[in-house]
Amino acid sequence: MALLDITALDAFYGDFQALFGLDLTVGRGETLAIIGANGAGKSTLLKTITGLIPARREAVRFDGEPIGGLPAADIMRRGIAMVPEGRKLFPSLTVEENLLVGGWGRKGSGRWSLAALYELFPILGARRNSPGTALSGGQQQMVAIGRALISNPSLLLCDEISLGLAPIVIRDVYACLPSIRAEGTAIVLVEQDIVQALAVADRVVCLQEGRATLEGRPAELSREAIQHAYFGD
Amino acid sequence: MSILASAERVPAERERHYRVATGTRASTIAGLLAALVLAGLAALPLLAGRGLVQDLFTVFTMLALAQYWNLLAGFAGLVSVGQQAYVGLGAYLLFGLTAAAGLDPVLAILLAGVGAVVVAVPTAFVVFRLRSAYFAIGTWVVAEVFRLVLAQVKSLGGGTGMSLPREVTNDSALVRLTAELLGLRTAAARDVASYWLALALAAGTIAFVYAVLRSRRGLALAAIRDSETAALSVGVDAFRLKLQVYLVAAFGTGLTGALIYFQKARISPDAAFSVLDWTAYVLFIVVIGGLGSIEGPIVGVAVFYLLQDQLAGFGSWYLMLLGLIAILVMRFFPKGLWGSIAHRFDLSLFPIRRHLVPRDGTATHPLSSQGGDHD
Amino acid sequence: MLLELKDVRKAYGSLVVTDGVSLSVTEGEALGVIGPNGAGKTTLFALITGAVKPDAGAIRLDGRDITAMPAAQRCRAGICRSHQIPHPFETLTVFENLLVAACFGRAMREAEAADWCVEVLALTGLLAKANRLGGTLTLLDRKRLEMARALATRPRLLLLDEIAGGLTSAECEALVGTIRTIHAGGTTIVWIEHIVHALLAVVGRLTVLNFGRKIAEGEARSVIGLPEVRDIYLGSPV
């Protein structure tokens, strides 16, 4: 049984439909990359999984249970964590508190603790008592990732985590993904940077205007196929 | 002067294909109707009884207060809980200028507005250091300071208050003129004169606010509301603009306060600086009607007035109902009654949105205003 | 010299974010700024536009000291920026977003401003979305809007902060084309960008910041090749 099982998912912003009957699965421990042009519906998909946008109950199943449209907090407590687009740190919490709050009321134990995170991102340890938002963009991204990891989720959702990072940091962030996978955590990676995404993903799904237009293993996909799936023609 | 390379001037011809439109059909009809209604209202005292004239006086003055408060809170983002400061100030200026200095009340009312601005300038430098909730409470405290200070002025009645003598209320040139013109008793003529002043005030206020909103300043106000950081970085001097709005609101509120108390003829610090009457109810009117639109306060004042007129006799039950209505409207129509209607039917009687529309047939691009279209 | 920074310093508490940076930008050039996250690049823009006041040092425009000039006035003097995190005017249409900038950033009359805005909309590819509300735009369009709005003020000095992040390669190419057009029209550009190849396609000169200090400056290709730049920023050769 897949960890996450999405069937015939529609999503709306008011009258505007952003996703059309999407089907998708994520296996346990699998890394899935979601790619697609701007406005294709990638962020919308993640928001629907996390319950920030309503969905039909049966359209999203996690661990075998239907979770579509449940309150976000309920969903996240079941072992899903998210690194939101734009980082979204809590300004009145320090770096350390931002990390800790990620573990609020969630199940899951495992490798990720404060100490382990400071090992992964030493700069955060050095600035643990600064307000989270006083950090630079890249540092904030690290906090956002750490905040998601600390709950030791079985599914980690990442929305454009390389956005706005210095090349060297992108490399570091991507370098930490294998150690996250090694813990058995499944990852859904929404990414513009196709090269990066394909390098770490087990499987790729391409979205175009709210529909999946391509799916496969990175090695099997040709450049042309991706190009076509991205923009249609 | 173009920063674009001269080679790129060719597409610049494009601008000739578009024009900027503001009006809607509803607004044109509304404009015509408004003119008719205004004429009718001006003639009303000739036809209707004193009761109606009296009610409309209250409605118009509350409407003026609501429009100025809406200008502050709804358009400039300055949520003040202290506009009673200027109602009270205007009122006290009226009393001081007429009873003590012997001016004609109509002149005194105008000067009261000016006086309110004079006081508002230094006040602004205190309250403008504060933002959002700080600003709200700060303005309230300032109004309390005004109240407490005026309560010390013995020649204006101190904490006891004072009444306008009959010579002031009844012997104004305008009142005498009205009495002669319509052949009325003095007391009734005073009502009619006040009514005309209130009508002029309310209509003038709406016209003025509308003109501001359609101007570049209105645009800049909206920009500041959305993001002050961005507004500053494109050259909008937010401080100056907000200051201007604050001063205009002080002027209008002071003027209205003076007119209200010309009619009440009695003043005391607690009454003139009442946060309940001159801010809480005004806030109720604006927010129930719909913040940030000109129509909102009009709808709000109608609702408020009807409730009071029909139900005030029920004492505390009426007040509880008022509370309940506030809660329910906020619960189900958070944009206010007009806000919800306008949203639902895409209606605007005072349109301010500038649309770029193709000149007939020549446009190179179709323009859509839908929320989610793709190209 | 269009813009000059002299020993500019800014600290938040004990954290020195801009540590005595001096910088000159000549009229008509395009300068790139790179550096690790947190190096102080965005802060540098905030100092230039007046959103943040320096603790020490001087900022000059055309040789005139503008260190104490308020932000809005600097815009009218010809400096305008785009924000790293877009701040569209959400309740205004795209067209109105630009109109504010043209009316206030360059004190144009409204009619003149409207024509100018249409021109900028066309250039930045936003014309078809002119009547959409700023709040309904996608990230890409928000970024376009940031740039278009800055452009609407007819700046002499245009500051762009991470405008290419999150774009597909095709979108990125289109953007580079637009920026080159603007530059070719005579506008001076300073561009902060982590997408280095896009940056190199436009700028001639590059400044590298690290921990609030300028650590390298010069002709773009040669700066990129410096080993210290690779160590602290690129991680691998481009």
Added chain:
Amino acid sequence: PGVRAASSIKLGYVSPRTGPLAAFGEADDFVIKGFLETVKSGLKLGDATYAVDVVVKDSQSNPNRAAEVAKELIVKDAVDIILVSSTPETTNPVATQAEIEEVPCISTVAPWQPYFIGRQSNPADPKSWTPFNSTFHFFWGLEDVIAVFTNMWGQLATNKSVGGLFPNDGDGNAWGDANVGFPPVLAKLGYRLTDPGRYQNLTDDFSAQIAAFRKAEVDIVTGVVIPPDFTTFWTQASQKGFRPKVASVGKALLFPVAVEALGKAGHNLSSEVWWTPTHPFKSSLTGASAAEIGAAYQQATGKPWTQPIGFAHALFEVAIDALKRSADPKDAKATIAAIGATSLDTLVGPIRFGQETVPPFARKNVAKTPLVGGQWRLGSDGKYQIVVTDNQTAPQIPIGGQMQAIA
């Protein structure tokens, strides 16, 4: 039955029914109901019989609202007379409207100075004071309460050092006024008054006043204080060990509940008494005695009697009496003339305008009713009773006991 609907008399009645002053309006329903009962078969005036209607308006304890409802009564309900009661905050805005509109207005339950002087355009300048044309008031005045208080104090041995608590409101300014208030009279009678200054109502701390009183070794505390402030003051005084021999305070001690709120510390506090069921007066409308009306109130509401009952009732007495004497009850001018000529024995005593007991400038508009002094005594049942302890100002009202110093 037998009432011709075509001609009716409308009385407007304004009082605070909600808000901070609502305690004053609590007896209104009872009084109005009784009045309507009395006139239910119509009022015979001259040859015609009129139906009588009372339009009741709530001032919400708010002067702005009071002015508004007065205007409504005049222009919409077209009432023939406006009756208004309870504190200058209510009477003054209403009377001001009536004066402008030339509608007859009768008011009560506010000492006449804040009513008369407070409605002048320059209350600070006695020379500018002018009488009113159509508005009339009956109650007692400061000179009466001063006499009553000093008479009570005279019954006890004190050092004649008095501390005054006067707020900056209509009552407080009048009581503390250097010309018409307590200070000149007290000085004449050999009392030393310590008046720290006008405080705002709902003050949370009286330590400054207490310190000043202690410094002056005050034996007697007086003033006109709203109930919560007096409790704050009195409690704080006890905490700081300040224990005067006498405390004679207006307003705070009018209602039994307010005194009960003080617990044991309410014993022997003294207050002015304007009306009690033991007053030897009868209603000119129904003939019922004060005792009967007091008992009827307790029976109807289950609550102890309060002083405003008598005055609310008397408002209707004066109105009906004037209408009966009016040359034309539907003509305001005639009714105003009739009110001005009132000479009536009412439930609160005789009411006559134009008497020498009122200074010439206010004589036309003001009639005075008798005032005595009393002390609250804690009964064995744990309930407080007010006992009239001084009647030198109105000997017709029987005394219930002698003044006692506060323990």
Added chain:
Amino acid sequence: MATLFDILVQGTLLGGLYALFAAGLSLIFGVMRLVNLAHGDLIVLAAFLILVLARALGLHPIAAALLCLPAMAVLGYVLQRGVLDAVLGRDILPPLLTTFGISIIVQNGLLQAFSADSQRLSAGALETASLPVGGGLAIGVLPLATFVTAVLVIVGLNAVFYATPLGRAFRAVSDDPATAQLMGIDPRTLFGLAMGLALAVSAIAALFLGIRANFDPTIGPARLIFAFEAVIIGGLGSLWGTLAGGIVLGIAQTLGAAVNPEWQILSGHLAFLVVLVLKPRGLFPRAGE
């Protein structure tokens, strides 16, 4: 000297009272950005509840307050979930108007139920007990108890806020409810808890209000402005700041009164304005404001 000392002591104790009124306000201001205009009326409601409990069960008001505390907490939770949740948002006006509605409903509901009579919680000897401090001066036990309670409440709330996971969650939700949900935090539950906590504190404030002086259904709003001033002087969301703000206000008032009682309330307001002109975000502004 002795008088100056007395003024400062009385002012500080008065500040304790204001801080106690303000603590609950500060808490929900900090967590939900809710400007609660009904706060004063809810305190009065709690006072009536204590009164009823004390009378019906023959309890000492302190015991009755202990019973009232959970009742108010539940009321707070219900009020938040049932009414206020729906109107909270970026805009401060809908909640402002809603709490104004609650305010007049509570006021007039109490007026219907209890009439306008003023009431008091009788605490016997405690009301007037005092401790002599030498120099002929005495400090009332009740004001002292009020002050100590205010400090304890602030210490307690502060500990909850800055040293517990719950407090972290409170602050996270207050910054960004949508993102907080992604941490598994249910904002509605937390807001409910915050309001429950705030009203529990208001039950304590009600106890001291009711013993100290009379209350009646309409007395709530009168002290609201002082409570707001205390919160703002201290800096939004800072509980210690609220205590400091209360004390600044209290001392300013007693100092002003010592010059002339006319200046008492006015000097409190002027002190407020002076503090804010010098420090526009209050004495202890919170990071990221």
